[in-house]
Structure formats: C-alpha cells, structure tokens
Amino acid sequence: MADIVVLGGGVAGLGLAAFAARRGHRVTLVERDGPPPEGGAHTEVADWERRGVPHARQGHALLGLGIGVLREECPEALAELTGRGAVAVPLETGGDDLGLLSRRLVFEAALRRRAAADPSVTLLHDRVTGLLSAGTPHGGPHVHGVRLAGGGDLAADVVLDATGRRSSVAAWLTAIGGAPPRETVQSCGFSYIAQEFALDAGGRFPSLRAPVVHELDFATVLAFPGDNGRFHMSTTVSSRDPVRTRLLDRSVYLRFLASVAPVRDWLDGATPVGDPMPMAGLENRRRSLVADGAPLVTGYALVGDACVQTNPTFGRGVSLALAHARTVADRLGRLDQAPPDWALETHEVTEQCLGLWFEQQVATDAARLAELAGGAHHDSLTARVLTALAVLREEDAHVRVVAERVYHMLLTPAELMRDRKVARRVLAFLREHPDLRREHVGPNRQDFERLVTG
Secondary structure, eight states, X not given: OOEEEEXXXXXXXXXXXXXXXXXXXXXXXXXXXXXXXXXXXHHHHHHOOOTTXXXXXXXXXXXXXXXXHHHHHOHHHHHHHHHTTOEEEEOSSSSSOEEEEOOHHHHHHHHHHHXXXXXXXXXXEOOEEEEEEOOOTTSSOBEEEEEETTSSEXXXXXXXXXXXXXXXXXXXXXXXXXXXXXEEEEEOOEEEEEEEEEEOTTOOOSOOSSSEEEEOSSEEEEEEEOSTTEEEEEEEEETTOTTGGGGGSHHHHHHHHHTSGGGHHHHTTEEEEEEEXXXXXXXXXXXESEETTEESOBSEEEOGGGTEEOOGGGOOHHHHHHHHHHHHHHHGGGTTSOHHHHHHHHHHHHIIIIIHHHHHHHHXXXXXXXXXXXXXXXXXXXXXXXXXXXXHTTTOHHXXXXXXXXXXXXXXXXXXXXXXXXXXXXXXXXXXXXXXXXXXXXXXXXXXXXXXXX
16 A cells, blocks of 8 residues: 555546545545535536636547546446436447546536545645655655645655646756656647537437537537536637637627538527637647656656646547546556656556557647648648548448547557558548548638628
C-alpha cells in the first residue's frame, strides 16, 4: 500500500483517485474548487464553479474507450449517472460497447461523489504551491510531497499531477532545481462557440451519436446530445475569422444555425438555454518528463491533459484521461522499483496509451485548419483516410463497424489498416477519388457574412 497524492479533481484526477484506491492505496486528492451543489443535474451545470475547467459547460462526447474503463473500474459511477438522466448508447461495434450522453459537469459530479465515498480517498480543498524535493540522487530532483497554499506540507510516495493543460509543472520543477518538461505544441487555430438547448416536452434527439458533425467551407457545426434532454450546438471557426465574435450574439448565432439545413432537425422543438459560450486558445500539447532517455524528475508524473492535451473536436479528452488514469494506477503496484526505472517505464506506457492519438490529432487538425483558414484542400494520408471512412461507413456495414471502433478509440488507426477488407476498400476508394473531399453543407461564405453582419 502506497500513499498517493493526486493534484486536480477533474476527470483524470478523480478517475485516478478511484482507481488507485481500488488497488489498495491511500489517496489524498487536492482540488481548489469546491464540491458540486445539491439539487440535481441542471443545478450542477448551472451553479458549480469550476474555474479549473474553463470548458466545463461546453458540449462533450463521452466515448466508448472511457466508458469501457468506467464499466470495469467504477460501475457505481455509471449507475448513478444513468439514474440521474444520462443515456447509455449501444455502439455499432459488433460488441457490447457503450457511449454515454451526459454533460461534462454531470459526469464529473458523479465521479467526485464516487471518489468522496471511498474511505481510502481524502478530498482536500486546497491548492498546491510547490513540490517537496529530497535532492538529486538520480540526476534529477526526487519529489516526496507537496506544499499547500493553506499551510503545511503533504508527504507522498508519488505525486501525480492531473491539474490539466494549465499545470504549473514547469515552474514547480524549476523551483526545485530541475528542468522543465519537454513540450510539443501545435496551436490549433480554432475557436469554438457553443449554445445549450433543452428539448421541448416529448422531444427526441435526431441522433444519439456524439458528436454529430456537419462541415461547411469555413466552419464545422457539431451537435452534442447530453443528459436530461439537453444538448449543445457547437461551431468551430478559424481564430482569425474576422466575424467570429458576432456569433456570440444569441440571435445571430441562432440565425446562423438555422441556415444549416441538417441542423434544423435539432432546433425544431428545442429552446436555447443561456447565451453562446466561447472557447479559444486551443492547443495540441504533449509534455514529457524524459529527455535523452533519462527522467527529468522522479516521484512525480503527469496524468491526463497535464501530459497530453488534444483539441476537443473529437471529444477524446475525457476518455483519454480515464484510460491514462487506469494505466498510471496499474503502475502504482511497482513503486518499489528504483525511482528512475519507475519513471521511465511509466513514460513508456504513457506513450503507448496517448502518443498515437496525439499524433493523429495533430495531423487531422493541420488538415482542417488549412480548409477553415483559406479553403485549401489538404492531401495528407491521415486526412484522406478519415474522409474515406466517413463516406464509406454510410454504404458499407463492415466499414461502419470498424470506423465506429476507431472513432470511439477502441481500435487504433494502424489496427484498422491491418483489417485487409477495410484497407482494400479504403485504398480502392481513394484511387477512384483522387480529389476526395467531404460534402459541405450550409451557406457559402458570402451568405454567412450577410447572416452574421446584417
């Protein structure tokens, strides 16, 4: 049994706390934001102050990979979620895989209650100001605890940083004489505008897939069905689009959404809730605590978005956070290793868990940004294969099952292409369509500008 300190009470931190406790460890989770309010799902979304998760009220996709982790590790949380209005959706994968329709804060509140109910987990309402180091016996600092803003120190066998994309890891490591993490960063160049809606009495979602994606020449519109008859319509535009801020006016945004024909099925029989919500400054970022084959620090690891952050278009963040949390929890039973060995092996399994999805996201975002920014057609193999799958899944049942598994991260892109039937079908389709582009819907650019500036 080890004493674990987890920093951050988002999805990664809460999942890690629950999974570590399940493996017999004592966990202290440090989170600066207070608990969810009482009063049900709508109250949680409206009133829970989550300063550490600025995108908490945006639409989210809860994919098969993450739901599969919870089914194995924390079925009580899933049972509570469905009891509070979340919808479990069977996937077209040929198995018993599930997706889940739930708003992020409702999902997170259920995880928090589950973690708080575990006697091996202590939730500490505080903030970390720095790391405690025992010096550099292995060439870099060895962390043995944290310093708290509320006063005092907290000792640990290992400190696991799940504080998200805004992690202070660089400043913390520098302060104890270490080197900052190695980083790979791609600025996505996207901005998001999301509007919540409530279905009218008796209404139904036009689709139970999350998200439903509609591409325009200059934007992408996504529908995210959620719990208790609520859903979000989210629009992605280039951060350099000169008229993007006009979409923050609710009447303008609703007018634009209504101009996209397939979106009208969502708007009919639904009422907007609140005002459009922006989200910008998005990046694909990977942080590594290993350089030249040696750990920069021991006794400390990054988890979830603190380690790998991906643009939320595909809704992968929550599922990757849970999958990574389980991966790290599995490593806690090996803390009797030499600290450098534990750090290097944890780095290796992290790369296996997260690395390939990061690389695919970088390639996909580069292709889509080129289109959003100037209408350019991008010919990368990744972009072409994904487009081919999106088209073929509508007419080929086998491709549809395999594509669904890839979308829900139950199958890697490399594993997909090892399916000979799918590979032959995709490659033949690409040969037959050398200038392949997905069909775009909605108004053209001139009509869009008239809609939002008129």
